[in-house]
Amino acid sequence: MASLEMNTAAILALEVTVATDGWWEAVAAPEEVAARAARAAYIAVSLDLGRSSEAAVVLTDDAEVQILNRDYRNEDRATNVLSFPAFDEDDIARLPADAPLILGDVVIALETATAEARAEAKTAADHLSHLVVHGMLHLLGHDHKTDDEATIMERLEVDVLGQLGVADPYVVADEAAAP
Numbered sequence: 001m002a003s004l005e006m007n008t009a010a011i012l013a014l015e016v017t018v019a020t021d022g023w024w025e026a027v028a029a030p031e032e033v034a035a036r037a038a039r040a041a042y043i044a045v046s047l048d049l050g051r052s053s054e055a056a057v058v059l060t061d062d063a064e065v066q067i068l069n070r071d072y073r074n075e076d077r078a079t080n081v082l083s084f085p086a087f088d089e090d091d092i093a094r095l096p097a098d099a100p101l102i103l104g105d106v107v108i109a110l111e112t113a114t115a116e117a118r119a120e121a122k123t124a125a126d127h128l129s130h131l132v133v134h135g136m137l138h139l140l141g142h143d144h145k146t147d148d149e150a151t152i153m154e155r156l157e158v159d160v161l162g163q164l165g166v167a168d169p170y171v172v173a174d175e176a177a178a179p
């Protein structure tokens with residue numbers, strides 16, 4: 001488990017699990033890539049939670065994500081990333097002040113993620129970073145159900161990814177090449 005100290009003395013305890021060996025072939029050091037992206041998203045949101053936080057990232061395959069998506073979202077198909085937030089704002093108020101805040105889990109599907117990376121001419125590592133940031137932002141209370149929410153979330157993603165040296169994932173390749 002890796003930790004990152006925050007300005008507020010809060011700590012993010014993060015567990016990254018590579019559950020599918022294909023991740024080692026697709027991304028050099030997938031645990032490190034995922035951990036770096038998760039920490040960056042956590043810091044960027046700048047929530048003063050006043051307590052330690054915990055999160056998990058699981059790098060698995062399409063079959064596992066399809067089961068989770070079917071069982072928890074009633075969508076019987078694989079998707080690139082699923083987030084399972086463990087709290088809402090009311091839950092925080094009910095926790096003892098010294099209890100760590102369990103943010104939840106981010107689960108990413110290998111085959112879908114790598115196929116998207118190839119189709120978008122991105123490295124698998126950069127796309128993995130994007131999916132982890134996206135998932136962590138969900139755990140930290142962000143969503144994209146409305147246009148305004150989507151705009152805020154996308155801006156946060158672009159900012160965090162920029163800090164990681166990852167190009168804006170929302171710029172179409174043709175736009176990036178334009179003078």
